[in-house]
Amino acid sequence: MGKANHSVTSDFILVGLFSHSGPHLLLYSLVTTMFTMGLLGNTILICLIRTDSRLYTPMYFLLSQLSLLDIGFLLVTIPKMAANFMQGKESISFGGCAAQMFFLMLMGVSEGVLLSLMSYDRYIAVCHPLHYPVLMRHQVCLLMVGTSWMSGVLVATVQTSITLHFPFCASRTVDHFFCELPALLKLSCENTSTYELTLSISGVLILLLPMSLIATSYSHVLAAVLRMRSAEARQKAFTTCSSHITVVGLFYGAAVFMYMVPGTYHSPQQDNVVSLFYSLVTPTLNPLIYSLRNREVRVALVKVLERAGFRSKR
Template identity: 85%
Template sequence: MRESNQSMISDFTLMGLFSHSGPHLVLFSLVAIIFTMGLLGNAVLLFLIHTDSRLHTPMYFLLSQLSLLDVGFPLVTIPKMAADFLQGEGSISVGGCAAQMFFLMLMGVSEGVLLSLMSYDRYVAVCHPLHYPVLMRRQVCLLMVGTSWLSGVLVASIQTSITLHFPYCASHTVDHFFCELPALLKLSCADTSAYELSLSISGVLILLLPLSLITTSYSHVLRAVLHMHSAEARHKAFTTCSSHITVVGLFYGAAMFMYMVPGTYHSPQQDNVVSLFYSLVTPMLNPLIYSLRNREVRMALVKVLGRTGFRSEMTCWRILHCSQDPPLQLRPVSFAVHVVQGVL
């Protein structure tokens, strides 16, 4: 019976986010702008890290992996959603649905693990700066990145194969704008309650363990910042840490809502909004908060613009002095403060 039910599946139908009414057209345009900004910001950051030797450090190596994930995240969902909106239909094959689930879960788990490892990098840089070259040597960085990608592949393979193993003999209309695991489980004609419970339990390991590492790392960072003598450095560090924690909160909060809260406690409309945060908004914010505000990245950007002939005196001044920070050489701060300002 199960084989016959599964053989009936030809395509799924995605409901999409927007209708063709006026307000929805404005929202669609806004999503398109955010999508473009996110891709452009992450692509520029990847290019700068690759081309500028001054950015060949452990921190920027990890940031390059984050940007790579943030390029892939919206590419898996937004182009398909936009094409369905423009064509007026939302069909997707079983293979396409499986691919969306797999790559989204791969990148989501990998990003969650990577964010926790990046918080450890900041902890080492601020609390143990003299041991940083040893604790964050190249082999350790490669191990970190490999762990994040491998954990994503492992979780995505298991969850996708289990989800597609269930029979889908009822409606094939997915009340979502992409194939996400919780939305697909609602269509199964089998009892998925045990699997949903195990999914919530596994979410504790997949989400809460990295989040606990992030919380611990930033607690130590903030404690170290409180002992700094420069009020300016403390203010800068607190502002930057709060920005980092905001992005982490958006990503983890949305993921925990989707994968740890049982589906009966949230509506499809809520799922759509929450999914936009970690599949579109967070990838757009990450390059702005994590890197493009850093002085080293701004200097690398000026260098690239100078090579291509697009730099002017005003452009250089705006990029280097867009923040309120005084020049680094005029700051009477300790070595630890320099590390905090460089890392954060």
């Protein structure tokens, strides 16, 4: 019992990605640059969606929520890792570790659900365009967003509470650069095999259900696109859907590797790389994918830049 109580008041040690050698300093600079780009890109995208009336559509409303989740991913992981590197320390408090684990799970589950609902939005837009204003009215969009966020809160609350219930009386060194649930479970001095099995099963369900909705939506979209006679209509449908498919591939590719492939088939080093991918690379790329491939976003950005240039000259 004393050991369990001690585990609640002691810090954890995070194994960072960087040392102070030349190559690692270069990698650290690259990570901080991508972090800054990710924050700016997602913030700019949210501002464009909120200020340009032509982007007041269900698709862009859902996209603004995706950018908000991506900002959360960036803020939960990278600043602590960078601060530890700059200060030359590796510790994180028990509360800080719990907060990291909770918010990462919240963001991850919410984003997975949101991406699946965004595929439904594309299905309605392509397959039932005349009913789109009714089926995707603002109340429905709010319900979609609420469902994604509440799913994340529910899963994160349950799984974080259960994980922190275990006593951490073994080595307190987390073989990761942030507190992620699988890495933290390895530190427990109790047998967690039953919980890990339950966690794997729930992880499969959490991933497979949204992926099934995405696959179903896009199978109908593909069939509808192939039936279109107009090449221009096919191109427009492809453009509006391809950005979302790209984002889905990036996010779910990393998630499947982390939570559906058994831990014995990947090393902690591989986990670090994949975690860096979905906590940094994907949130940084998402606004670029949507802004470069969507004409409406490009036009809105040009308008804002032109207005800013005009005002500065005045």
